[in-house]
Amino acid sequence: MVATIKDVAKLAEVNISTVSRVLSGRKNVSAPTKERVLEAIRHLGYQPNPLAQGLKGGRTMTAALVIPNIRNTIFPAVSRGAEDCAAKLGYNLILCNTDEEAQREKAYIEMLQKRFVDGAIFATATDDSDYLRELAESGFPMVALMRDLHWNIDTVVTENEESAYHATAYLLGRGCKRVAFLNGNEKISLYRNRFSGYCRSLKDFGIPFDPEIVQEVDTRRDYHSGYQATKLLLSRDRHIDGIFSPNDNAAIGAIACLRDHDIRVPEDVKVLGFGNLEVAQMTTPPLTTMNQPLYKMGETAMELLFSRIGDPQAEARRVVFQAELLVRASA
Amino acid sequence: MVATIKDVAKLAEVNISTVSRVLSGRKNVSAPTKERVLEAIRHLGYQPNPLAQGLKGGRTMTAALVIPNIRNTIFPAVSRGAEDCAAKLGYNLILCNTDEEAQREKAYIEMLQKRFVDGAIFATATDDSDYLRELAESGFPMVALMRDLHWNIDTVVTENEESAYHATAYLLGRGCKRVAFLNGNEKISLYRNRFSGYCRSLKDFGIPFDPEIVQEVDTRRDYHSGYQATKLLLSRDRHIDGIFSPNDNAAIGAIACLRDHDIRVPEDVKVLGFGNLEVAQMTTPPLTTMNQPLYKMGETAMELLFSRIGDPQAEARRVVFQAELLVRASA
């Protein structure tokens, strides 16, 4: 079986408390004793049981990352950033996919309430949820990622309104007169903010807002949804000369649809995405998009969580990232 | 603070062992007592501490998924399959990215050796590693996913040789005379097997094998590597009329390169991928590829792991999946 602290103590001929002291790196152990203990540890390949350590009021060194779906193309980068940071801090990261389903979300939150993990990062669908708020109020360390929750909590987001404003302004500056907008789920503030950035930009350029060329897409079925939305848009209005999409996949779907209608990108219609996913460089033409620092955002969320675990009373922090225009060939 | 079993016992006016019995669902508790305990549990919102449960020789209900990199496009689907299955079984899944670096891999294995998790699924780079073998020999429950480890262990793989044989045969059957092969890392048996399937197919069709039109790609930089490899291939031999790639991304890079050389796909050169990633349907032209049941494979790996944890002595199982040809427009 696996060696325990008792085995080490026996082999080193000391009390288990002494072994524990050596392990915790406290200074109050004589050099020769310490050496004996270390030798025993090495000899037995002893590793302290984290369960027992955790039970004595300590940390479990485990955190959870709660996201809608790792197959949603923005999350691999996000979770990799979080995991790398976690690993650096000695933390393990539990992956939780909710599909934005209340039932799954609830199940995970119950798990978290058992205090098995030290804290959690949430990129859930709803901007608000009773369970979540309850969990937060119970003092559980948590960080909101890419979401604005309705209470005071550590948060990592992109400056969506501003970014969408710039994106639209770029299209307009390049000569577009009728820029269509693919809108995400309006329940999520992130999409509302991008929409209002788009509107503000139109206004500043003196272009009237036209609801006819705004079309909602299902952000869970990005590509196909972008294709369908564009098809609808074209059936309503053949004079579109620009499309701004709230994510890259829908933008790529839009390009495919335009191609199928023999409409040239970017000559006839310019297409601008949001995210800069890996695919963005692989399409024809390569996608011009707003580069969102996904990896960095995941990393930052984990850093905030770590601080929060260390100091539950600290002031909540809010880290805002800018998305930057990355010009390729589609606009 | 969070309620403990003691609080429940006090409120229900019973001993903690009785509470424990109710929790474990054993029959030997009288109905009225049981009701009182249940009521107390409900009232306090009590959740048993999994750390304490785990400490008493039980399970931690946590497993690890060790992969090279979640950003590698095949792994989101795989991990989603594993996580869904884990959730169904009441398990939590820890995500571990190794980048195929010995140091990171070692760090994770040390973590696993602490028995903090009940078992692990490995999709590591190396087909063999002393650490891994040691871990397996110590009786730690584990499953190999998409890898053939060199010892008797539960395994989930794709029938790579056969699949590559069929893929190549399809190209040949469609009239190709010179099918180039993009080769993956030969250290990994999966790529070696695909290569030998390719060779066997050529042989059966009476076409001589030509090393000139085999080019290695870096499977960590798929798209660009596929592009570069195709460029090299074209510089050596302009008579290629087919390309079989060991993964979709490299195939898409190949298509991009062909396009930049004004070579038409599929008219001049047919391109066949492997994997059927989400991107495969998003390219121009949509990619013909070998559909690999990634989600199902992750799911199956978790199922095997669960059985293994339940019965460490059982015979090792090997589940082999077939990749099926999915014809789209590139070949």
Next chain:
DNA sequence: CTGAAAGCGCTTACAG
């Protein structure tokens, strides 16, 4: 059917 006790592998005051 129920309780008292031992023990899982640790950590941490408390003595000495």
Next chain:
DNA sequence: CTGAAAGCGCTTACAG
């Protein structure tokens, strides 16, 4: 500097 003891929150034989 070191040891003996209590305790973290559970489970599980062992009595009764």
